[in-house]
Amino acid sequence: MADVVPKERKILVAVDEGEESMYALSWCLKNVISQNSKDTLILLYAKPPRAVYSALDGTGYLFSADILATMEKYSNDVAACVIEKAKRMCREQADEVKVEVRVESGDPRDVICQVAEKINADVLVMGSHGYGLIKRAFLGSVSNHCAQNVKCPVLIVKKPKCSSSGTK
Amino acid sequence: MADVVPKERKILVAVDEGEESMYALSWCLKNVISQNSKDTLILLYAKPPRAVYSALDGTGYLFSADILATMEKYSNDVAACVIEKAKRMCREQADEVKVEVRVESGDPRDVICQVAEKINADVLVMGSHGYGLIKRAFLGSVSNHCAQNVKCPVLIVKKPKCSSSGTK
Numbered sequence: 001m002a003d004v005v006p007k008e009r010k011i012l013v014a015v016d017e018g019e020e021s022m023y024a025l026s027w028c029l030k031n032v033i034s035q036n037s038k039d040t041l042i043l044l045y046a047k048p049p050r051a052v053y054s055a056l057d058g059t060g061y062l063f064s065a066d067i068l069a070t071m072e073k074y075s076n077d078v079a080a081c082v083i084e085k086a087k088r089m090c091r092e093q094a095d096e097v098k099v100e101v102r103v104e105s106g107d108p109r110d111v112i113c114q115v116a117e118k119i120n121a122d123v124l125v126m127g128s129h130g131y132g133l134i135k136r137a138f139l140g141s142v143s144n145h146c147a148q149n150v151k152c153p154v155l156i157v158k159k160p161k162c163s164s165s166g167t168k
Numbered sequence: 169m170a171d172v173v174p175k176e177r178k179i180l181v182a183v184d185e186g187e188e189s190m191y192a193l194s195w196c197l198k199n200v201i202s203q204n205s206k207d208t209l210i211l212l213y214a215k216p217p218r219a220v221y222s223a224l225d226g227t228g229y230l231f232s233a234d235i236l237a238t239m240e241k242y243s244n245d246v247a248a249c250v251i252e253k254a255k256r257m258c259r260e261q262a263d264e265v266k267v268e269v270r271v272e273s274g275d276p277r278d279v280i281c282q283v284a285e286k287i288n289a290d291v292l293v294m295g296s297h298g299y300g301l302i303k304r305a306f307l308g309s310v311s312n313h314c315a316q317n318v319k320c321p322v323l324i325v326k327k328p329k330c331s332s333s334g335t336k
Contacts, residue, residue: 009199027321031177031291034202123199123323128315144312147296147324153195155291157321 008038012121014112014146015045015086017078020127024157025086028125029093032155040098043086044115045079046108079103109145116150125155176206180289182280182314183213183254185246188295192325193254196293197261200323208266211254212283213247214276247271277313284318293323 013028015021025043033039083101090099104111116124128143147154181196183189193211201207251269258267272279284292296311315322 024321031321032200141316143315147311147315148309151326151328153192153199153323153325155321155323156315158319160319 007122008040009122010040010042010119012042012044012112012116012119012124012152013086014108014124014126014142015043015082016108016127017082018127018129020129020157020159022085022089023159024125024127024155025089026093027157028155029090029097032123032125033094033097035096037097040100041090041094042100042102042115042119042121043083043090044112045082045101045103046111047075047079047103047105049105049107108142109149112142112146113149116146116152121150121152123153123155124150125157128156128158175290176208177290178208178210178287180210180212180280180284180287180292180320181254182276182292182294182310183211183250184276184295185250186295186297188297188325188327190253190257191327192293192295192323193257194261195325196323197258197265200291200293201262201265203264205265208268209258209262210268210270210283210287210289211251211258212280213250213269213271214279215243215247215271215273217273217275276310277317280310280314281317284314284320289318289320291321291323292318293325296324296326 011028011032013021013025015025028041033041083103087099087101090097102115104115106114112124112126115121124146126143126146128141143154143156147156179196179200181189181193183193196209201209251271255267255269258265270283272283274282280292280294283289292314294311294314296309311322311324315324
């Protein structure tokens with residue numbers, strides 16, 4: 001085993017309000033973060049942009065400004081809640097690891113790819129489903145898209161189901 | 169940091185004759201395998217089944233039995249060469265890790281998913297492209313398929329290009 005100085009790795013973890021991304025974070029803390037490492041964990045949450053709500057409103061008259069503001073407020077609350085939960089998990093499972101937080105607005109596919117590129121992440125960790133409050137507004141799988149478009153290694157973690165259903 | 173007894177993890181690495189899967193293996197040895205771990209690395213190579221050669225021969229008359237036998241021989245040689253290269257890399261980068269080898273015939277998508285399931289892998293590591301001598305015979309991306317169908321976490325590693333080409 002090479003006795004190398006631990007590299008300072010940037011581990012980008014995309015989190016959302018689903019259980020799967022929290023499981024992915026937990027798996028990462030247990031399996032990727034090494035003890036006494038200089039790893040930095042960057043927790044990334046992609047908030048849906050306001051345009052998404054408008055797009056849902058085909059007529060352009062269905063949602064009043066009030067409703068849009070309420071949705072924006074709700075979306076901020078969810079973001080704060082998700083980030084708080086993720087930070088708590090980091091403290092509990094790997095309290096020595098350095099944690100940074102980023103909350104960005106946009107299609108999670110673009111946000112995740114752009115941040116991975118911008119911070120020059122060493123690895124991107126994410127769940128296989130979900131990402132985004134209004135999932136149906138984002139067609140296709142976020143993890144698929146990121147695996148294809150991000151340059152760094154991508155670790156896709158699925159939350160195991162309780163029962164081991166039939167294997168092909 | 170939790171001071172837990174290291175778990176015996178089964179790390180399945182799908183290798184093929186492309187440089188990318190060797191890069192994925194190398195990345196895994198540097199970033200996933202922990203020192204003094206009880207990890208077992210399972211190197212998996214999927215050989216194209218004989219049926220693939222036949223399928224390439226639309227008429228059923230193009231390839232003689234001789235040619236098919238030659239292709240089979242070639243395919244075995246490639247498998248042996250890939251596995252040897254992968255084992256050498258393991259010895260050089262992580263000589264304490266336990267290494268096992270599996271060579272299976274079939275569509276790499278099926279082979280990789282089936283083996284991951286059968287051995288109850290803790291994580292599957294693979295490159296994002298390639299897999300298989302005759303790539304065009306297998307439509308679609310192998311890594312995409314596996315990320316969607318394998319139950320365990322999947323780490324998809326891309327070989328970085330020399331130049332950092334334009335970011336979107």
